[in-house]
Amino acid sequence: MKQERFVALHDAGWSEVESWMRGSGRQAWSSALAEQGLDFPSQYRRICQHLAMARARGYSHDVTDRLQRIVDRGHRLLYRPPAPRWHRIGEFIVAGFPRLVRREWKAMVIAAALLYLPTLICLLLIHFRPDVAGMIFSGQALDRFEQMYNPTRDRMGRTSGTDVAMFGFYVLNNVGIAFRTFAAGLFFGVGAIYVLVTNGIMFGGIAGHLDAIGYGGPFWRFVAAHSSFELTAIVIAGGAGLRLGYTLLAPGRMRRGDALREAGGVGAQLVLGAFLMLVVAAFIEAFWSSVAAFPDVVKFGSAALLWLLVIAWLAFGGRRRRSGD
């Protein structure tokens, strides 16, 4: 069949599908389906056949390009991934995320060790040799820490700023660190290791120094509650980064590209969970941790509860149902 006749025969059908697809991008899939969409799959497949014929018969680009455009667009419409459903978010938080953390427990244990061991070492070192703090931090920084945790202040953990301002700052800063920790893990895990260890040293250093000069009370009162979510989230983001880097080094029985893609998917889910945890942590840190007025029982009691909550959530979340993973 000659091209002109082919076009004349099918032009109306093509135009119809073209105009329908142009409109359907704007409206919801379901309403589009109700109107004309029922015919769409068969129309689309017919056009696919037209394209194949046009190519085989050597029709001009004018025709093949047009058909190719319809097919590209139609493929996107027909095989588009289902829209994200909101209840999946709840399911992910309650069950999927803890399950994932437990599945990647090796990376998590290593990340936790990389964070907590330097913390512990610094803490003990400064406890016995207080001058070590001067080697880790500049005098200026130490002054600032001392000012932040001065027992006479009614707002702890900051030099200025209101609760909301600090919330914004914590989100911007902490979540940024978590995201970068994960991404830097791609460098064979070195980036993640670096961030975890330096954070551990910083945390241990500050804690040890403030303890040594007798400001330990306000400091622990400040960090106890939100550290549950914050430190755990940093460990998880670091673990995800380690996993990514390790996969690049040792992909196992998969091709490196495929293994990397899989680790990326797992890592992205872990980081999304860590992101939510850090927002919670920032909220606690800004609006609860900083209040100095409550007695120790309330402060440490709430902190213990939060730690228990985090541990129980990660240890038992999503254990009951076996299927659907």
Add this chain to the structure above:
Amino acid sequence: MLDTVRQIETPEGVSLRLHAAGATARAHAWLIDFALRALAAFFLLAVLGMLGSAGAGLGMLVLFAAFWIYGVACEVWMDGQTVGKRMMNLRVVNADGTPVTLLPSVIRNLLRTVDALPGIYGIGLVCCLIDPYSRRIGDIVAGTMVIHVLQRGALGQIPNEPAEPPSTPLRLEEQEALVAFAERGRNLHEARQRELGDLLEPLTGRMGNAGLRKLLAHANWLLGRP
């Protein structure tokens, strides 16, 4: 073949053609996005700045959104296109050619920090130049690629000329080449058209404009025009 088109066979037995977008187009899109985000953040911060300290907190949330969330939100809700990509006619797609979904988008935007590393997208650029489909590291790990959205063809209609069959039967590729020449001929200047037409002197038996008209007549005949 030295080509950046990735073909994906669909269940219908035809192939999608994904035209990989190179570093330049993507850099343009990124610049547009960057300017947009900077402007939006600037104005919002100016407004929030009047609210005092609490405004500063909200301002930092705005910065966070502009830096980390903008890309993912745009790509997921706007069919794989940020504003800059839409203006440059680019689109992020999954490996199977469908618009990018949440997780791949999160991965490629998180790993942006790695691609951006030495200064201005050093690693990303190198990776983009090496990879056959111009993917940066984030794209490779996420399994996505950035493609050109094809626009309505700029090819003209073939000029009408009384149809005339060629003197010898032509093979399919030859027919295709002839029709393609007739389609695109008008984008070339006349001397070049004549020069190309003269190569087919054995077929048309004419030189110059007469040869060109003859070629158009053959093309018209191949298309099935009267």
